[in-house]
Amino acid sequence: RKEVEQDPGPFNVPEGATVAFNCTYSNSASQSFFWYRQDCRKEPKLLMSVYSSGNEDGRFTAQLNRASQYISLLIRDSKLSDSATYLCVVNNEGDMRFGAGTRLTVKP
């Protein structure tokens, strides 16, 4: 079993839709969590960190559930420019593991 698992999608949604991604992790000792975004043929870039209390950055909301060992990302009012692959990342003392990524396509 992979340490970090994501629904690979793809998710195809219309502009303005709300879409949610989930990610589960197996190591209960993991300390910190992140969502990265990767555009086609580009390097991943940090979208947001995920805090225990949940956090929001504009249209993006991240949640962490330590008891159930999952993290989530909610995107509201999807834009065409949100089309990308979203990767969850789990850190255990500097060992940074990625999920396989969820592909999102936002259509007009």
Next chain:
Amino acid sequence: DADVTQTPRNRITKTGKRIMLECSQTKGHDRMYWYRQDPGLGLRLIYYSFDVKDINKGEISDGYSVSRQAQAKFSLSLESAIPNQTALYFCATSDSFAGGIQPNTGELFFGEGSRLTVL
């Protein structure tokens, strides 16, 4: 200039050849990582290093070796390349964590990737 630089950006080689991918950084970070990316599998960690004297295996280290020549340089070697090592390879850096639980720490900064094809 990029903060994390990978060379070469593209390489085609033959089975059995020795290949080295190099990574250098100007961010002053302690931690450096090598990942490979295959379609549908995301990024998989090969090796990581917390400082010059510290090397750690990731989830798929077999067939690879690394060298941390200096704080700013971290090289990945394939001693005898095989076709299933064809992939996109990323180097990344990260600053040290303070206890590993601070918000906003641990961001990875990636190079642009090195595309390796083994025939």
